[in-house]
Amino acid sequence: MSPPADAGTTQRLLPGRPVPEDLDAHLAGFGPRPILEPAAMIEALDQSGLRGRGGADFPTGVKWRAVTERSQGGGDAVVVANAAECEPASFKDRFLLTYRPHLVLDGLEHAAEAVGARRVIIYTTRSHNDIEAALRAAIRERRRRDDSDRFVEVLVGPNRYVAGEETALIARVSGHLAKPKVVPPRPFQSGVDGLPTLVQNVETLAHAALVARFGAAWFRSVGTQRSPGTALLTVSGAVRTPGVLEATCDTTVGAVVDRAGGVEGEPAAVLLGGYFGRWVSADRIWNHAIDADSLRSTGASLGTGVLVVAPTTSCGITETDRVLAYLAGQSAGQCGPCHVGLPAIAETFHKVATGRARPAALDLLARWSRDVRGRGACRHPDGAMLFLDSAMEVFAADLRRHLKQGECRYAAQPSLLPVPAIEAGWW
Amino acid sequence: MVRLRLRVDPIKCKAHGMCGELFPERIRMDDWGYPVIEPRALSDDVLEHARRAITDCPRAALWVEPVDEPGARVRPDDLD
Ligand SMILES: Cc1cc2nc3c(=O)[nH]c(=O)nc-3n(C[C@H](O)[C@H](O)[C@H](O)COP(=O)(O)O)c2cc1C
Numbered sequence A: 001m002s003p004p005a006d007a008g009t010t011q012r013l014l015p016g017r018p019v020p021e022d023l024d025a026h027l028a029g030f031g032p033r034p035i036l037e038p039a040a041m042i043e044a045l046d047q048s049g050l051r052g053r054g055g056a057d058f059p060t061g062v063k064w065r066a067v068t069e070r071s072q073g074g075g076d077a078v079v080v081a082n083a084a085e086c087e088p089a090s091f092k093d094r095f096l097l098t099y100r101p102h103l104v105l106d107g108l109e110h111a112a113e114a115v116g117a118r119r120v121i122i123y124t125t126r127s128h129n130d131i132e133a134a135l136r137a138a139i140r141e142r143r144r145r146d147d148s149d150r151f152v153e154v155l156v157g158p159n160r161y162v163a164g165e166e167t168a169l170i171a172r173v174s175g176h177l178a179k180p181k182v183v184p185p186r187p188f189q190s191g192v193d194g195l196p197t198l199v200q201n202v203e204t205l206a207h208a209a210l211v212a213r214f215g216a217a218w219f220r221s222v223g224t225q226r227s228p229g230t231a232l233l234t235v236s237g238a239v240r241t242p243g244v245l246e247a248t249c250d251t252t253v254g255a256v257v258d259r260a261g262g263v264e265g266e267p268a269a270v271l272l273g274g275y276f277g278r279w280v281s282a283d284r285i286w287n288h289a290i291d292a293d294s295l296r297s298t299g300a301s302l303g304t305g306v307l308v309v310a311p312t313t314s315c316g317i318t319e320t321d322r323v324l325a326y327l328a329g330q331s332a333g334q335c336g337p338c339h340v341g342l343p344a345i346a347e348t349f350h351k352v353a354t355g356r357a358r359p360a361a362l363d364l365l366a367r368w369s370r371d372v373r374g375r376g377a378c379r380h381p382d383g384a385m386l387f388l389d390s391a392m393e394v395f396a397a398d399l400r401r402h403l404k405q406g407e408c409r410y411a412a413q414p415s416l417l418p419v420p421a422i423e424a425g426w427w
Numbered sequence B: 001m002v003r004l005r006l007r008v009d010p011i012k013c014k015a016h017g018m019c020g021e022l023f024p025e026r027i028r029m030d031d032w033g034y035p036v037i038e039p040r041a042l043s044d045d046v047l048e049h050a051r052r053a054i055t056d057c058p059r060a061a062l063w064v065e066p067v068d069e070p071g072a073r074v075r076p077d078d079l080d
């Protein structure tokens, strides 16, 4: 099947109408899934420039090759689609799985063929019940159609921020608590049950399925050199129509906000990349494209595609305070600098936010933030501190005011950044 | 000459603090008693202290690895 006539379109992953696509509709739109030689598939991924959409922005082809070389095509690898989406402000993975489950499943099969997988798994989160049901239905539909389809297992983990981290996911899938592990060994070396394992975000898999069908040149025909293709974004905060949308990475932050209905009120700052991301002042970021190169000068990155607009009538300090407390509570409790350090940092920040700290607390926060970085088994403390540092920079004047006078008049506003209740178990 | 560096397994480490006393040249303790290890490569003159810290850590949380080969542990006895 040839590429869609409108090759330059920015709507690749999301269907034109918001209706969940069944297998018939999927095949009518995209044609049958082509079968590619593993080497050809991986070469196409390299050429496409596709990078992971789970937050780390790592080249996808490099990852598939590493797993393939480890398993020597011998069929003892494991592929896991990461549908955990534990980032509270992100909905893009669930959105994609709701409307285009078969595109993700196509990508998963390409991955399984390319690396020679023995087990193929989709890992989601217990609280995302509807997604689990939609996935099971889509897998049943495929098996009815073609019984040569390999068996795709659906497994669920806890709704915890770090349970979507790849070594935590691997632990859970191997029958242990969903807590991160020290690397190396990295997943491609020793993953699920000790086998070479490919963990890939579901959006990345959907893009891979399109690369397989329409080729690398088609994939690169939109977007930028560094961030080709399209990206799914979850836009929320002070916008008229919050939700998930798809854009090419040459789109500016301002244009993304316009596509989400435009700003409600005056924008003060934008949170880019989720709770491991950065606050940037609206003035500074508005005309920057969301491409990695363009964002680099602002210190931000697209991360998981989260974009939250904070209006001048919100309190960045109170928002940051709540999220820091949430992130501290989400530590897996394994590494001292994370499970002792983050609560101490969150508590001190809370004292500053509520006007109960000495001025020296700001220096303490800065020092602790430097101190805990890179000292956990996973990047949880690093991500949380990126978020903290950006808040201290962007809301510096507000922070000093809170320090002296306590909460401002916007502190009681409904929160922009959701903080889910903390789940008890780690299963 | 292989360049080596000291690493700590943050999951195993339980802040016993021994290492900071045995290898103060490269390990300082943070405000909560957990070790902060200087990332730069180990010079010959500190290898003996590195070995002591590794062998005496009650949680066996420390190891030395080649800078270019993360995770490849060097046996403490081979440090001299
Ligand atoms: C604390 C933490 C939480 C993470 N949560 C998720 C998640 O919910 N979903 C996801 O796809 N990746 C998550 N990641 C990234 C994964 O570890 C992994 O890099 C990703 O699934 C790989 O897929 P990709 O290359 O397609 O992005 C998380 C990483 C960290 C450090």
Ligand code: SF4
Pocket (backbone or CB within 6 Å): A162, A179, A180, A181, A330, A331, A332, A333, A334, A335, A336, A338, A339, A375, A376, A377, A378, A379, A380, A381, B010
């Ligand atoms: S850094 Fe924190 S979240 Fe990550 S493994 Fe260690 S304790 Fe758990």
Ligand code: SF4
Pocket (backbone or CB within 6 Å): B008, B012, B013, B014, B015, B016, B017, B018, B019, B020, B033, B034, B035, B056, B057, B058, B059, B060, B061, B062
């Ligand atoms: S001696 Fe071992 S357990 Fe104690 S602080 Fe040092 S590394 Fe951690």
